[in-house]
Amino acid sequence: MDDLEWRSSVNLIYEVGYGISLLAILLSLAILCYFKSLKCARITLHMNLFTSFAANNSLWLVWYLVVLPDGELLKRSPPPCVGLHIVLHYFLISNYSWMLCEGFYLHTVLVSAFISEKKLVKWLIAFGWGSPAVVIFVYGLARGLAGTVDDNTHCWMNMTDFDNILVVPVCISMFLNLLFLCNIVRVVLLKLKAPASLQNSCGPSRTVIQAFRATLLLVPLLGLQYIVTPFHPAPGHPLEYTYEVISAFTASFQGLCVATFFCFFNGEVIAQVKRRWRTAFLSNRPRANSYTATQVSFF
Numbered sequence: 001m002d003d004l005e006w007r008s009s010v011n012l013i014y015e016v017g018y019g020i021s022l023l024a025i026l027l028s029l030a031i032l033c034y035f036k037s038l039k040c041a042r043i044t045l046h047m048n049l050f051t052s053f054a055a056n057n058s059l060w061l062v063w064y065l066v067v068l069p070d071g072e073l074l075k076r077s078p079p080p081c082v083g084l085h086i087v088l089h090y091f092l093i094s095n096y097s098w099m100l101c102e103g104f105y106l107h108t109v110l111v112s113a114f115i116s117e118k119k120l121v122k123w124l125i126a127f128g129w130g131s132p133a134v135v136i137f138v139y140g141l142a143r144g145l146a147g148t149v150d151d152n153t154h155c156w157m158n159m160t161d162f163d164n165i166l167v168v169p170v171c172i173s174m175f176l177n178l179l180f181l182c183n184i185v186r187v188v189l190l191k192l193k194a195p196a197s198l199q200n201s202c203g204p205s206r207t208v209i210q211a212f213r214a215t216l217l218l219v220p221l222l223g224l225q226y227i228v229t230p231f232h233p234a235p236g237h238p239l240e241y242t243y244e245v246i247s248a249f250t251a252s253f254q255g256l257c258v259a260t261f262f263c264f265f266n267g268e269v270i271a272q273v274k275r276r277w278r279t280a281f282l283s284n285r286p287r288a289n290s291y292t293a294t295q296v297s298f299f
Helices: 003-034 041-067 071-076 079-111 117-146 161-192 196-202 206-227 240-252 254-264 267-284 288-298
Strands: none
Touching: 003 041, 003 240, 003 254, 003 267, 041 079, 041 117, 041 254, 071 079, 079 117, 079 161, 079 206, 117 161, 161 206, 206 254, 240 254
């Protein structure tokens, strides 16, 4: 398999992965919007996280399906193409800022007994969408003013030293999330060891524990893409193809994993879907008993 054919195969993995992830994320958003009884602070954070993934996956599909096949467009690097790169990476950073918000929320709810969740959510919304804007502004300004001609070709998608402006905040957010989760484990274990009476009064709820488990699984999964970045094999290295395939899968299927852990495997969501399914099933059943009773009384 020559290099061009190989690159096409890797790009296909990205396209399929982002497409499946986008469908899963949109379905998750539809479910959370449909069931009004699920509305709470935690679900609000989930919906913002899903929105960032939906936007990011959509823009990646535009990149792979529209921009990448157009070699002339990549050479010219017009402002709209560079703008796509900027907006795409804004939502990419937003994915990680919202995962940090998820971890911080769980940590605050478990550690702090008295907290206004409404105020906390407002601050987290401002941070989740605001902090990536600051990072992207610094990145765009630095690359636009200090980047060489080679740095600013291919719609800015080629790797440069300016990428560290994006990578460092992501790694910091992943590290902070791991610290939050480690402390959450400590707090949960302490509360589970407490007497039964104290567990009932101040122990973590089942839904919070489920959300913690999902976050605990997702944090290393979402961070894998950036953790392995420094170990990128040199061009022509035997492990280069393996690295590219792993990167394609871990990056493009992140949205599917987020939707699965935070929605499809969510106990509250499953209970609501089952309840609605039973209601719809019972309402569509023929009323055989009522009909029989009417017939008997008539005669």
